[in-house]
Amino acid sequence: MPAAINIQQVHKFFGKLHALRGIDLTIEQGEFFALLGPNGAGKSTLINLLAGLLRPTSGNLSVLGHDVAGDYRAARQLLGVVPQELVFDPFFNVREMLRFQAGYFGRGRENDPWIDEILEGLGLADKAGSNMRTLSGGMKRRALIAQALAHKPPVLVLDEPTAGVDVELRQMLWEFIKKLNRDGHTIILTTHYLEEAETLCSRVAMLKQGQVVALDSTRDLLQRYARKSLRLRLEPNQLPASLQPMLRSQDNDVFTLALNETAALEGVLATLRENGIRIDDLQVSDADLEDVFVEILHQ
């Protein structure tokens, strides 16, 4: 069974800018995969390479075993891409646009029931006859997802699908995408909302300056890095030197320390007491992906 996505030693230069520095990544069929990273890390570049919108300087990419350059017809048939920007064709209504999009992939009227299904699933059914121009931002976002799905691709890539989308719509989109995943679609997404990646995605890759700096199942990543976060407000507002190695981040007067186990808390408290530092506030919580993310990026 070929991998849904296989990326081998991909480099991409934009002039002198080395945007991707040897990416290796395999995403299996049926995965719900997140691509995380700060702005400019190369997430969108990688997606555009997969989609054939950009060409790699070197390296290979394939979709379900089909090379995106050498066998681009098959590769593009199997891939649906939701672009990050709200782009649309102002001449057509939603249904026309979806029919055209499916048609470019060789699908005719036999595809209409599927189009009805995605319109229904995305809550667009009553907007099917509306011109794309007249849709609200949230509706345009749904229409973009519908457009990527029009040819029923087994692999779906979503570039920041919930950017600028309100909470209710975000929930609804995720329910829909989860259902697609249950139905067998491989889902790959980039997002800035790390809690989304944490709850939805089984595996995560983190990109930093064009390189994969972490690649693991979400659970293992959370376990491998500190399991607990300890947030402290101290009086006086300073952390003893012996606790500095545990410091994960500092936000004004709140120190966040990484705890490998709850028992380690005792040692921290003892150190503070020895140094005569009073605790104004203390909070222990499970580490989330954001903590891990910050930790990895600062390594």
Added chain:
Amino acid sequence: MTGMWTLFRKELLRFWKVSFQTVAAPVMTALLYLLIFSHVLEGRVQPYPGISYTEFLIPGLVMMSMLQNAFANSSSSLIQSKVMGNIVFLLLTPLSFWEFFSAFLAAAIVRGLVVGVGVYLVTVFYAPPSVQHPLLILLFTLAGCGMMGAMGIIAGIIADKFDQMAAFQNFIIMPLSFLSGVFYSIHSLPPFWQKVSHLNPFFYVIDGFRYGFFGISDVSPWLSLGVVLTSFFALSWATLRLLKSGYKLRG
């Protein structure tokens, strides 16, 4: 095939949905040219013996409108979808550069034909021109519109913004079409400007097309056909090269 056919249909529908602007407006413009120029020049200018100025003018106006609109169709569609960003929906598809080219070209030719027929229908009442060689008329129509459709694709690929496209229109397409002998026979020009006109491929499209109606022309219709077909194939080749390379479309 379905993919290319879909793109062709979409391109047709795109201009048809705004046909007031894409078909009615150029027909109206051509009619105004006819009314004004024939009012001023009828009886004063007779380019060919036995043919009135208005008769002479009509085929030229028909062809000029076809050329301009074939160009406008492919170029405006591309520049719009580039500026709007929705060109990605085409680039994500399995359509090959050949299919992309063929669909845009065919739609441009159809737009040219629709406008040409429109101009012919509203002007023909003023002075019905004879039709000597219908096959040549058709050949020049297809090759002329094809040449301009390809040029429109090239302009659409190269231009990044609407003002660059407007510059292409105003500084290349308009001068070439107005200086092509639509409104006069180039024999009436001083020898130097006659020579210059011979460098303009639009001149050959107009002259050969007119020959199809009257059986008279400034240069041999076969020379014209040769120039027009050569231009068409050369521009198509250049367009295909650009599309294949992904220039400005795929980074």
